Amino acid sequence: MDFYEVNKFAGALFGAGIWAMAVGMAASFVFAPEMPAKPGFAVAVEGAGGAETAKAAAPATPIEERLKTADAARGQKDFAKCASCHTPEKGAGAKVGPNLWGVVAGPKAHMEGFKYSSGMAERGKAGEKWTFADLDKFLTDPKAFVPGTAMGFAGFKDGADRADVILYLRSLADAPVALPN
Ligand code: HEC
Known part of the structure; x- marks a missing residue:
């Protein structure tokens, strides 16, 4: 190998090195990991429901279990x-939403004369009742459970909060339904 050839060889090696670097850099641009715009928890605010911080979805302890440790006063x-849109007292009128007396175990779309969304009205007509489990799902994410619902509430993401409020709703009745065993 004469000097000229060694030079060519070195040049080729050097060229390949630059090329590898260039490819590496380009790849790191293309494949740069995408960072979420806002790390941490999303904050869902909707309607007059006020700010409700969406806590990380609680592991799915069944509502029957959560009711055992729930607290109606809480x-x-x-x-x-809920009170900006719902009255809890017996015989009270509707606000943005229907009165909630007797809603637990009652039919869906239970308030006479209230103008429900068609999604909710159809469930009522189909004979569906507000079981503890359905209330739990509805209050987690109203729009996911009843598509097109008129209830502009982001939902209670915390399973214990939902159990508390459902236990309170149960007390809004002349004869509250039995709790699940
Ligand atoms: C921004 C107003 C608003 C807020 C806040 C709100 N709701 Fe509602 N809610 C409504 C409306 C409107 C409907 C009727 C939904 C439909 O027709 O699809 C409804 C329906 C319901 C129903 C079904 C009633 C029935 O007759 O079938 C329940 C149960 C309920 N809400 C509970 C709650 C609870 C509990 C809270 C608080 C955690 C709450 N809502 C917060 C507006 C609201």
């Missing part, structure tokens, strides 16, 4: 988030 406090 639920009554949490009902402040």
